[in-house]
Amino acid sequence: MDDRAQALEDLYRSRYASFQRGLAPIVGLEPARDVVQEAFARAFRERRKYRGEGTLEAWVWRIAFRVAIGSRRGPRDLDLDSVVEVGHLRDERDPELAAAIRALPPRRRLVVFLHYFADLPYREIAEVLGISEGTVAASLAQARAALLESLVEEEVR
Amino acid sequence: MTEDTLLAERLAPLVDAPAAPDWGDVTRRVRRARRRRALTTALVVVAAVVVAAPAFGLGRYAIDWLSADPAPDRVQLDFAQLGVGAPKGMDPGIVPNAARKVTVVTLSDGPHTLWVAPTKSGGFCVTWTGLWGGCRSRKAPAALPSPGSWDLRPWDLGMTLQQEHGATTRLGGSLLAPEAVRLVVDYEDGASDEIPFTWVSPPIDAAFYAFEIPTEHRAFGHRATSLRAVDANGEDVARASIPTPPPDELLVPQRLPDGTSVFLPRKALAAKAHRVTQLTTENGTHVAVWTLPTTDGGTCYVYNRGSGCPPLGYEQTEPMAASLASGSNPILLLAQVTPAVASVELRYEDGSTGRITPTDGFALTEVRPEHYPRGHRLKLVIALDRNGRELQRQTFDTSSTGTYPCEKPVDIGKGVMSCP
Numbered sequence: 001m002d003d004r005a006q007a008l009e010d011l012y013r014s015r016y017a018s019f020q021r022g023l024a025p026i027v028g029l030e031p032a033r034d035v036v037q038e039a040f041a042r043a044f045r046e047r048r049k050y051r052g053e054g055t056l057e058a059w060v061w062r063i064a065f066r067v068a069i070g071s072r073r074g075p076r077d078l079d080l081d082s083v084v085e086v087g088h089l090r091d092e093r094d095p096e097l098a099a100a101i102r103a104l105p106p107r108r109r110l111v112v113f114l115h116y117f118a119d120l121p122y123r124e125i126a127e128v129l130g131i132s133e134g135t136v137a138a139s140l141a142q143a144r145a146a147l148l149e150s151l152v153e154e155e156v157r
Numbered sequence: 158m159t160e161d162t163l164l165a166e167r168l169a170p171l172v173d174a175p176a177a178p179d180w181g182d183v184t185r186r187v188r189r190a191r192r193r194r195a196l197t198t199a200l201v202v203v204a205a206v207v208v209a210a211p212a213f214g215l216g217r218y219a220i221d222w223l224s225a226d227p228a229p230d231r232v233q234l235d236f237a238q239l240g241v242g243a244p245k246g247m248d249p250g251i252v253p254n255a256a257r258k259v260t261v262v263t264l265s266d267g268p269h270t271l272w273v274a275p276t277k278s279g280g281f282c283v284t285w286t287g288l289w290g291g292c293r294s295r296k297a298p299a300a301l302p303s304p305g306s307w308d309l310r311p312w313d314l315g316m317t318l319q320q321e322h323g324a325t326t327r328l329g330g331s332l333l334a335p336e337a338v339r340l341v342v343d344y345e346d347g348a349s350d351e352i353p354f355t356w357v358s359p360p361i362d363a364a365f366y367a368f369e370i371p372t373e374h375r376a377f378g379h380r381a382t383s384l385r386a387v388d389a390n391g392e393d394v395a396r397a398s399i400p401t402p403p404p405d406e407l408l409v410p411q412r413l414p415d416g417t418s419v420f421l422p423r424k425a426l427a428a429k430a431h432r433v434t435q436l437t438t439e440n441g442t443h444v445a446v447w448t449l450p451t452t453d454g455g456t457c458y459v460y461n462r463g464s465g466c467p468p469l470g471y472e473q474t475e476p477m478a479a480s481l482a483s484g485s486n487p488i489l490l491l492a493q494v495t496p497a498v499a500s501v502e503l504r505y506e507d508g509s510t511g512r513i514t515p516t517d518g519f520a521l522t523e524v525r526p527e528h529y530p531r532g533h534r535l536k537l538v539i540a541l542d543r544n545g546r547e548l549q550r551q552t553f554d555t556s557s558t559g560t561y562p563c564e565k566p567v568d569i570g571k572g573v574m575s576c577p
Contacts, residue, residue: 002576003485003486003562003563003566003576006485006562007485009180010485012178012180012183013180014461016178017178017410017418017420018418021172024172037179037182037183037186038186040183041183041184041186044184044187045187090170090171090172093170093171094167094170094171097167097168097171098171101168101171112168116164116165116168116169117168117172119418144161144164147164147168148163148164
């Protein structure tokens with residue numbers, strides 16, 4: 001197995017859960033599994049196309065987003081303001097926080113998922129979504145403030 | 158606790174644990190796509206159909222090996238590649254140009270073709286398209302673990318399992334018991350299913366099966382528990398248990414105290430993990446070995462390239478068990494040692510040596526890139542007591558391909574690209 005293939009396998013084994021959780025807001029948690037499998041299969045087949053610009057993980061994330069968008073029934077473009085679904089949230093485990101997530105604008109919600117559920121740092125979120133790192137930081141700060149506010153309200157009650 | 162950490166902890170339970178990873182499925186998808194592409198490009202339609210005649214009754218079919226369709230070149234090449242790069246003594250000795258098509262089984266994702274090739278030693282190798290493959294000899298190896306009290310002739314009942322969430326979803330394999338007329342899978346709830354199988358005449362002289370477990374038998378309390386080959390008198394002639402791990406042994410994503418996300422059994426208490434030893438490799442990778450208590454009083458360990466949870470009551474009998482995490486940079490050596498081991502010495506082919514001191518039963522080091530080329534590789538690891546007396550030595554094969562990374566993989570035979 002060549003180095004790039006091994007690196008992809010290592011990435012898959014160490015980051016599988018993050019990929020599935022990060023893609024869940026686009027296609028749902030269960031279908032995200034198939035998207036992750038297909039994305040890594042495509043990345044494996046096309047690994048020679050990875051030019052080393054950016055991290056290997058960010059490159060696979062971009063493929064995964066393409067696969068996820070392609071698998072949706074709706075529009076086939078990555079419109080950050082419309083892609084985020086939250087049907088897979090387990091509201092009963094934390095109703096206030098779940099409601100606060102649902103209340104976030106879709107783009108902010110996606111950034112939250114990529115950061116908190118997929119463990120992606122700002123730089124990679126920016127790379128994956130094609131937005132600036134500053135935009136990621138700002139989106140996350142606003143989302144964090146809104147979510148923490150919901151927790152504070154809950155404790156005050 | 159920072160606001161960010163607080164939020165992360167509160168958010169985590171809102172999403173269910175993902176399914177277990179399955180790299181085998183990824184590679185199968187790669188192969189499927191390659192085959193689809195090859196077919197499209199060549200505009201070749203393979204319409205060969207094997208007609209399997211029911212021979213002995215429901216579920217058992219017979220194939221005359223000499224009448225079976227020969228395998229096309231691409232399948233013969235797949236078989237030829239199976240033996241390339243095998244460690245010393247492990248080459249199965251496949252006869253690729255004798256490969257034939259045996260049967261087609263349709264599962265939920267479509268048809269899967271079984272190709273079989275004999276080996277020089279009287280065994281055979283198989284490839285199920287899109288499923289699995291492998292080789293086996295007719296004779297059980299001497300090192301085969303003794304069967305459990307319930308298992309019977311386990312070597313004669315080859316079994317490959319695909320499992321998700323602790324339940325078997327597919328199973329397949331080969332059967333070396335010619336007296337068997339039925340193959341039965343039993344479930345936890347007392348139900349059972351009969352598995353169709355195809356008997357192939359000599360020189361293969363074995364039966365093959367691939368089966369998908371019905372959805373209703375993938376839930377706890379209903380899972381597959383065993384496979385039995387039964388003769389015409391209703392007696393078991395071979396049987397083997399199927400693992401049914403309890404819920405607390407299922408792998409779930411957990412977070413170590415430093416924030417690293419890892420897959421560990423549910424019973425492992427990641428929040429109570431203790432970092433035993435750590436290092437930063439030459440390429441900047443941070444490597445750490447952690448031990449974790451489990452809810453049943455045991456201990457697990459985890460590090461960047463693997464993890465394990467020895468069964469309760471397990472005691473390491475050998476002074477040292479060392480393993481090389483290889484294939485990509487960094488190459489790591491992890492040795493689990495008993496308290497008698499005071500240091501571990503590493504010896505390389507070029508005469509250079511290294512020494513590591515274990516911490517809490519673990520010795521970890523990087524095999525640095527200057528030891529990747531042939532002639533410089535790690536060949537021997539020696540466990541020493543506090544007086545420098547040798548307790549145990551463990552050798553490593555320095556000639557096998559694919560162990561050490563390289564700049565440019567080369568063709569090591571039959572088009573297989575690997576680092577020499």
